[in-house]
Structures are given as C-alpha cells and as structure tokens.
Amino acid sequence: MQARIDTAEPLLRAILAAPARLQELSGRDWDLLLRQARASTLVGGLAHAIEQDGRAGLVPPEVWRHLEGERRFAQRLAHDVRQEVERVAEPLRLAGTDVILLKGAAYVLDDLPPAHGRSFSDIDVMVPRSDIAAAERYLKISGWRSKELDRWDDRFYRVWMHEVPPLVHAASASVVDLHHTIVPLTARIQLDARLLFEAARPAALDPTIKVLAPADMVLHAATHLFNEGEFDRGLRDLVDLDLLLRHFGQEPGFWRRLLARAEQLDLGRPAWYALRYTARFLGTPVPEATLRESKRFAPALPPVMDRLFERALTPPHPSCRGIGTQLALTLLYWRAHHLRLPLHLLIPHLLRKSWKRGAGAGQVAQPGVPNLNR
Amino acid sequence: MAEREQYWTVEAPQALAWFSWDTETVLYDERSGDIHYFDEAISTIFERIVQGPRSFDDLVIFAADRLQVVADSEMEAMVSEILMILRDKQVVTPAG
Amino acid sequence: MAISPVLPGRGRSGEKFGKFIGIGPFVFFLSTDIPLLAAMIETLYEGFPAWEASANRFADFHVGVHRVSGMRRIVRRQAVFDIDGFRPFFPLASGQALMMLEGGLNWAIAENISFFLVIHAGVVERNGLAMVLPAPPGGGKSTLTAGLVHRGWRLLSDELALLSLEEGTLSALARPIALKNESIGVIRRAAPQSWMTPPMPNIEGGDVIYLKPPADSVARIGERAVPAFIVVPRFQRDADAALLEPKSRPQAFRELADGTYRLSLYGRRGFETLAGMVDRCQCYDLRFSDLDAAIQACERLTRGALRR
Numbered sequence: 001m002q003a004r005i006d007t008a009e010p011l012l013r014a015i016l017a018a019p020a021r022l023q024e025l026s027g028r029d030w031d032l033l034l035r036q037a038r039a040s041t042l043v044g045g046l047a048h049a050i051e052q053d054g055r056a057g058l059v060p061p062e063v064w065r066h067l068e069g070e071r072r073f074a075q076r077l078a079h080d081v082r083q084e085v086e087r088v089a090e091p092l093r094l095a096g097t098d099v100i101l102l103k104g105a106a107y108v109l110d111d112l113p114p115a116h117g118r119s120f121s122d123i124d125v126m127v128p129r130s131d132i133a134a135a136e137r138y139l140k141i142s143g144w145r146s147k148e149l150d151r152w153d154d155r156f157y158r159v160w161m162h163e164v165p166p167l168v169h170a171a172s173a174s175v176v177d178l179h180h181t182i183v184p185l186t187a188r189i190q191l192d193a194r195l196l197f198e199a200a201r202p203a204a205l206d207p208t209i210k211v212l213a214p215a216d217m218v219l220h221a222a223t224h225l226f227n228e229g230e231f232d233r234g235l236r237d238l239v240d241l242d243l244l245l246r247h248f249g250q251e252p253g254f255w256r257r258l259l260a261r262a263e264q265l266d267l268g269r270p271a272w273y274a275l276r277y278t279a280r281f282l283g284t285p286v287p288e289a290t291l292r293e294s295k296r297f298a299p300a301l302p303p304v305m306d307r308l309f310e311r312a313l314t315p316p317h318p319s320c321r322g323i324g325t326q327l328a329l330t331l332l333y334w335r336a337h338h339l340r341l342p343l344h345l346l347i348p349h350l351l352r353k354s355w356k357r358g359a360g361a362g363q364v365a366q367p368g369v370p371n372l373n374r
Numbered sequence: 375m376a377e378r379e380q381y382w383t384v385e386a387p388q389a390l391a392w393f394s395w396d397t398e399t400v401l402y403d404e405r406s407g408d409i410h411y412f413d414e415a416i417s418t419i420f421e422r423i424v425q426g427p428r429s430f431d432d433l434v435i436f437a438a439d440r441l442q443v444v445a446d447s448e449m450e451a452m453v454s455e456i457l458m459i460l461r462d463k464q465v466v467t468p469a470g
Numbered sequence: 471m472a473i474s475p476v477l478p479g480r481g482r483s484g485e486k487f488g489k490f491i492g493i494g495p496f497v498f499f500l501s502t503d504i505p506l507l508a509a510m511i512e513t514l515y516e517g518f519p520a521w522e523a524s525a526n527r528f529a530d531f532h533v534g535v536h537r538v539s540g541m542r543r544i545v546r547r548q549a550v551f552d553i554d555g556f557r558p559f560f561p562l563a564s565g566q567a568l569m570m571l572e573g574g575l576n577w578a579i580a581e582n583i584s585f586f587l588v589i590h591a592g593v594v595e596r597n598g599l600a601m602v603l604p605a606p607p608g609g610g611k612s613t614l615t616a617g618l619v620h621r622g623w624r625l626l627s628d629e630l631a632l633l634s635l636e637e638g639t640l641s642a643l644a645r646p647i648a649l650k651n652e653s654i655g656v657i658r659r660a661a662p663q664s665w666m667t668p669p670m671p672n673i674e675g676g677d678v679i680y681l682k683p684p685a686d687s688v689a690r691i692g693e694r695a696v697p698a699f700i701v702v703p704r705f706q707r708d709a710d711a712a713l714l715e716p717k718s719r720p721q722a723f724r725e726l727a728d729g730t731y732r733l734s735l736y737g738r739r740g741f742e743t744l745a746g747m748v749d750r751c752q753c754y755d756l757r758f759s760d761l762d763a764a765i766q767a768c769e770r771l772t773r774g775a776l777r778r
Contacts, residue, residue, distance in 0.1 A: 031499075031528040035554045038582075062497075063528060069584025073735045080407065080734075318555045391738055393745040395719035402741035407734050409727065409741065411720055 006324030010314045012036040016046065016239060017283045019053040030063045036315035040235045043067060044074035044117025049239075074117045081108045081120050082205070084174045088123055088139070089209055095138035097131035099210060100200050102179065102220065106211040109203035113243040122166060122175040128197065129180040136164055136178060143170045182220045183227070191265055214248040215261040222274035223267055229336025231312040231329055238313050241274050242282040255290040268297030277309055308332055382457060383427040383469035390465065394421060401465070410463060415441065419456045420465065427469040430457070487511070488534075490527050492519035494643040494691050495586070495632065497527065498575065501534035504549060507567040510667055514646045514680060517688040531578045535567045553578055566670055568680060572648065576629055579643075580731040586641065587633040587736060587743055590729040593626035593640050593695070594618045596772045600640050600695035602631055602751070603703055604729050610705030610758070613653040616681055617761045618768060620661035625687040626695060635736070635743050638750070639694035644687045646680040654679050656761055699771055700726070700753045703764070712763035714771070715755045722753035 047067035102124040107115040144167040199213035262271035278284035311328040392401040397414035438445035487508035488501040551574040592603035626642035669677035758764035
C-alpha cells in the first residue's frame, strides 16, 4: 500500500489534466477527489476547470454543491481583492513610486484565468529597491502596520530575503508584502529588477495598476514554485502556470519571447521545470520546438529532479504523500534554501525554523462552538 | 446650483439591496460588501430618493410631513446631515 | 488509470470504529480508536442512516478522534480531533473525546460549508412552524431547546441553523444537545426518560453532557421547515418567570447577521436570504428565569399563529 501511495498518479492531478475522466469515478473516488482538492486549496479551481471543459454534468449533485459553493465564495473574494488593492495602490501613488502588482491579486486585476475559483491571502507588490523605504512609510501613514515579528525573523526578512516584513491593515486586516525583486537578495541568481519595471504593462481591469509582462509573469510564477521549496500549494501553483501558459500561448511569438526572457533574466532553470512539468502532469500544449530549445536550461540530472518534483507537485494529502514523498520534499526544501542562502547562514536558519515547527505553532486553541470572529 | 435646488439620486441602484421594516431599513452594498442600518429619519429620506431624483426642498417637506414636525431650519439641518451620511456611504449622489 | 487506492478510514492500525453516518443533508465518515467514544456514537446516533467503512460512498467530511501516539498517550491519555487528515485543535484528555467530536463536527459545518447559510442558533419546530433561537452566550438556548424538544417539539438543531439559499427553508441535523452545569439538572428533572451521557469536564470548567435526540426528530430529519419565529432567549435569574417582548426586525437581523458564519462570502445572496427570513418571521426577545414558563410562552406563540 505504501509503495503505491508514492508511485500512483494522484487522482486530482489526473482529473485536472483530463476532466473527461470524471465519468470513470465511483463514490469512493469522488470522496477522495474532494478531499485532495480541499488539501490543495483547489476546490474552486477544480470547479472552474470542470466547467471550462463542459463536464459539470458528470459531477453528482452532492459533490457539485461543494465545488460550486467554493467557486462562488472565490468570486466574492476576487471582488474584495480589487478593493484591497486600492488600499495599497493609493498610498503608493502618493509616494510617487513605480508599482507592479504580483501573483494572485495581479491575476484578478488583469482578468486572467488563474483568478477563477481562487482563494487569496496576501497582496504582493513590487517597487524599485530605492523606493522601498518611502513605500513602507506611506503605507504606514495610511493605516498599515508591521506584523509582530521577533528580531531574528525581522532581520531575515529585511536583509536576506527580498521582502519587507508583511504589513497588516489596521481596519481591514488584509496583508501586503512589499518586494523589490522576484528572487531573494542572497540568491545565487541575481536579477535586474529594472528590466521587469521596463516591461510592465497596465492591468486589464484597472489601467492605473501595473502588472508584469506575460513572459515575466510566467517566469515569476515558475521561480516561486521551483525555487522556494514549499509545496503545500505546489499543485495549485502548477495549475496557475498551466493556465497562464495556455492563455498567453495564444499570442504570436510568446513561446520564443518566454525563452529569450528566461535567458536574459537568468531564470532558464525554473522555466525548464515549468514547461516540462505543466506539459507532463497537466497536459499543457507546450510546442515541441519550445521544449527542445529549453533543453539548454536543463539540470545535470533530469531523471532525479523529475522524480522529486513528480512527488512534490501532488496534493498535500495522506492518500498521495507517503514516506517517499516526505523524503522528496525534504530534499527539495534543502535545495531551495541552498539556492537562497550561503551555507554559513543556512544552517542556523534551518535549525531555528525546525525548532519553531516543533514548538507546535499554528493550531487553534479549542473545539466547541466555532469562533464567529474569524 | 443652490443647495435647495440640488437634486439627489441613488448611486449605483443595481448594486444595492435593502429591506424596509416599519420605520427602519437594512441595506446591502454589493460594491463594498457592507451592511448599513438606517434609523427612521435616514430611512425616510432614502426611500423618498429611491422613488426618483428629488430636490433638497422636496426632501425637507416630505420628511417633515412624515415625521410630523415643522419644516423649519432645524429640519433642513437634519436633512442636510442625512444626505451627507448617505453620500459618505456612497448610497446617494447629487444628480444633474 | 492507477488512482491512489487508499480507502477512507483505513491505513491506520488499531482502528476499532469507522462508519459513514448520514446527518441531515450531510454524510460524515466518523472514525475513532477510543472504545467508549465508539459506544457513545452508536447510542447517540442511533436511527441515523449508516453504512460500513467498506461502502463505496462519498462523504462530505472524514472526521475522527484518535489517541495521540507516543509518550503523551501513556502519561496523559490524550486524544485529538482530525478532519480530512488535518488537525485544527490541540489535543484534550481522552475523557473529553465526545466533546472534541461534537465540537469538531460543528467546526466542519460552520467553516467548510458554502451551500447553506450557517447560523449559530437553535431551531425547533411545532405545527409546521419553525422557531429560530439565536445564541447570545449564557442565554439558555440549549436548555430551552432541550426543554421544548422534550415537550414534543421537533428538534432541527441545537447549535447550527442551516438556511437554504435557494428556498429559504431550514434543514435539520437533529444532533445530540450539549448541556452544561445547572442545565443538566434542570433537564434531567424535566425529561427523566431521556438518555444522557455521563458528565465530562468542560474546557471552560464545569460539566457538560450530551442529550440523545428524540427518535421522532431523527425520523423526520429530511423534513425541511419554514421559519416563522425568531426568539432570542435571555436567561436571567432575577427576571420574571418568562416574558416575550416584540423585537424590531432590523435588530433581529443584526443579531442573526452577527451569528452567521462567513456571511460576507455569500455576498448579496446571503444578505437577501437572511433578510428574507427575518422578513417572514415574528421576532421576540424571551427573558426568562423559569424553563416551564418559557416553554409555555413559546407554545402560545405557535398556537396564536395558527389562529390567523
């Protein structure tokens, strides 16, 4: 049983790649599909994928009500995101700084497919490095406050990561992460963020907000997924990549531009992973020529990385993550941190992180009647 | 335009849903997701404007009649304040 | 296709109890390795539709209470609640396992359902008319619910009102009722024939017991009810025996809105459904110091409504 857990294709991933296969499912399968989707925060995303493929009729009503309900919630959340973005954009306009909206909020404002059925957390924005202090100041004047962090984490964020510690809005409790690049400062890969600002374009639903150029958006998503070592949302991030590639892939010359840009920004490796694994696991129609040309970015041992990522890009659910997967995740975690931090900083940081994890952070206090203030 | 002649109308009526019970109103604004609670005075003004664009004068007279008081300067001040509250919540807006 | 073949509830050694149980509009897969909890589930959920673990079924949620492994298990005999492989709460003593399960079921419904409005309120029904009992803390909602139910009212729910967005009707869960401290004695006297679990220590101190739902309420779980009354119970030791005071609808709406889980996510539809219910109902505050008097006041309400 254990061996099969770590080798079988996860049900959710198989269905996302080919929604027509829903007709093969029985009661127990539907049960597993929903639980894997929940674990992956892909319930709304699954609903959207099924609808786009015209297969909603294949879903039994007792299952569909969950999917449809979450999709509606996601619609409301996307609407709210637009309001929250304004709370960030307004002070930054006053600061007079260049701003690029990133990730989930950008998908909403640019009306892109990954916005559908999505749950949102923080708002990510990028400003030029020289403007970070001013940006933080103007945000704080407008009601944003630093999250409570201890000295070590605060220093880690500011000096070694690419982020100012997250800011929380006093009234709405939304969170904004200020970035000045899309890779960590200390990473082996250095990136000239000015190139990103030069290529930025107005968002479809609000031209006063800028988002990354299509190739940059894909490369940012790829870097985030393949270089940061956290895979709880790995499958969802892969789905985002699939949707972005399908969407932008319709523009003439996109695939060529993507590879050229990857070369220019020195993000060829994450690009290689993104193209390879979206095609392999989700059936993304990446042109053959593109896959061939991306080979120059391949790692030394593709079969090893294939095996690791094949396990990591799965729902974080016991039905598809056994011991073998845990090992793969650990190795990828170390790899990501190695990419970010020099060794003399990596060891103390990892030790501290694992101490914090053991202390049992992150659990709600007690059962009983749920707290209405959540 | 002088204040008295200023017309007022509902802003974004398609984004609003409300229930009026007796003298009070509960209103939902789709744009912000906010729920507002209007007491008798505010409800009276709101409901009048919902029927169609109204002038300030009209609102003062109507409200005075409904609340069974004199349409004096105190009444005008109250209507003024109510309009400010409703405008602030982006429920009503000057028309024309 | 080689789908991951894990069967629900399996894959854990020492599994003593695992069953699909239909609870109102939902199906839960319940599992535990604590024999006493298994026995209580069998008793408290007697009469609910059930299927064996091997059944080829879909469940809305997989929940369980299991012993914590390792040193703590031997020293402190602790257990923890899990849902779909996730543990949202700290462990408690094994003796509180039922509380963890019931609390966990509440959490599962309140925080993971998007196709009903879920309101923190009791719901009972008589003569085809449903009465919603919002729950200010210490108001005596559970005591009143238990009292009404043992006087022949149908139990839809003690904790969670499920309001349909499409139809505006209320759906039943008919789950066990939690009673605390003095209420235990009060209901024991009022309904000596009812089945109660032994007392267990509550998290906030004092005792809690669970009351088995009446068989009739369980049999009629599928019957949806039309809301007719909103009655906010406010137990006050020094108050009159029972006093029903009409309540303004906006005020009732506000209290219900405050008691609705994740209301903002339902958007306009949620507002219209909730306000629609308030619109249809007569609303009251019920101040009481005597349970019998409170029950009679509620009964007068439903009799009065019939006459119209």
